[in-house]
Amino acid sequence: MKRLLIRLDDITPDMDWGKFARIRAMFERYGVRPILGVVPDNRDKALSVDRAKEDFWPYVRALQADGWTIAQHGYQHRYATKRSGLLKLNKASEFAGLPYEAQYEKIKKGRDILQRQGFDVTMFMAPGHTYDRNTLKALRGLGFLYVTDGYADIPYYWKGLLFIPCRSARPKLSSGVDTLCIHCNELEESDYRELEDFLEAHADSLIGLSELLQQSWYARRTLRLCLQEEKNLLLRRIRARAAKSGRLQRYLQETYDADAARKRRKRLLGLPKLLLPKGGGK
Ligand SMILES: [Zn+2]
Structure with a gap:
């Protein structure tokens, strides 16, 4: 809902x-x-x-x-x-x-x-x-x-x-x-x-x-809700940084998939390329 x-x-x-x-x-x-x-x-x-x-x-x-x-x-x-x-x-x-x-x-x-x-x-x-x-x-x-x-x-x-x-x-x-x-x-x-x-x-x-x-x-605010809130706040910070970083935006676009499980896999596999300094990854 x-x-x-x-x-x-x-x-x-x-x-x-x-x-x-x-x-x-x-x-x-x-x-x-x-x-x-x-x-x-x-x-x-x-x-x-x-x-x-x-x-x-x-x-x-x-x-x-x-x-x-x-x-x-x-x-x-x-x-x-x-x-x-x-x-x-x-x-x-x-x-x-x-x-x-x-x-x-x-x-x-x-x-x-x-x-x-x-x-x-x-x-x-x-x-x-x-x-x-x-x-x-x-x-x-x-x-x-x-x-x-x-x-x-x-x-x-x-x-x-x-x-x-x-x-x-x-x-x-x-x-x-x-x-x-x-x-x-x-x-x-x-x-x-x-x-x-x-x-x-x-x-x-x-x-x-x-x-x-x-x-x-x-x-009540359970531990599960606390963790969910922290996760949502972290995603917001990443999105705010992505808006400023061309490299992060490219990563998010390249690893996007309508299927949630596939998207998770693509994002995980794409992480080394995102995190390594430019030209450092082969
Ligand atoms: Zn106000």
Whole structure:
């Protein structure tokens, strides 16, 4: 079973509303109800594109009434440390590396703003996907239930929270459950086309948070899930390096096979050629 959620990061009163309106219309055409990552008190100038929307909060409340999920995306979206947190995807964090009390205070301030605006948020979305054990302890203490992050193939319970995997930045169906992470402000013409083609073909595999929670029961983070998560993170690092290395890309192309067992064999046999210095292998 392959199921995909969609999350929109960096929702602020002064985001790029033209781009947002276009993607919202697309989601409505295909019946997609995404997760909206709202920054409670944005202080990150990089996210400021348009004039601040005056009816921002009523607008977000209307989206929630339409079935969209509202998540808390950090507090001010200002990176305070260069820590990469538990997932090690980015070397910048609003939370990871700070003492527990400081993290608790920030998350609480953000949550209080959202609560005053009528949102009873239970899902957390850390800026940069960076959080550490203290972040999770603070989230639990503040009554959060869900984290839209993790790199296993299925959601799992850990530290009293349900982690819903978020492994994709481009539309694709991965095994198990995945979340496509979209930054509205950065969407280009080709991104809309790619997303529309994907929705046209796979709208049936899209799922909203409430539907996902109703459909399945999820287990604790077992050793098997830990290893799967490590494997997925390693593959991601290899793919990121492949994108920069022509040699690695050639290896991946030359050893590709639609049959998984054959591909594994080809990749293993091709390894010496990949690892030996250029011209060293005969
Ligand atoms: Zn963000």
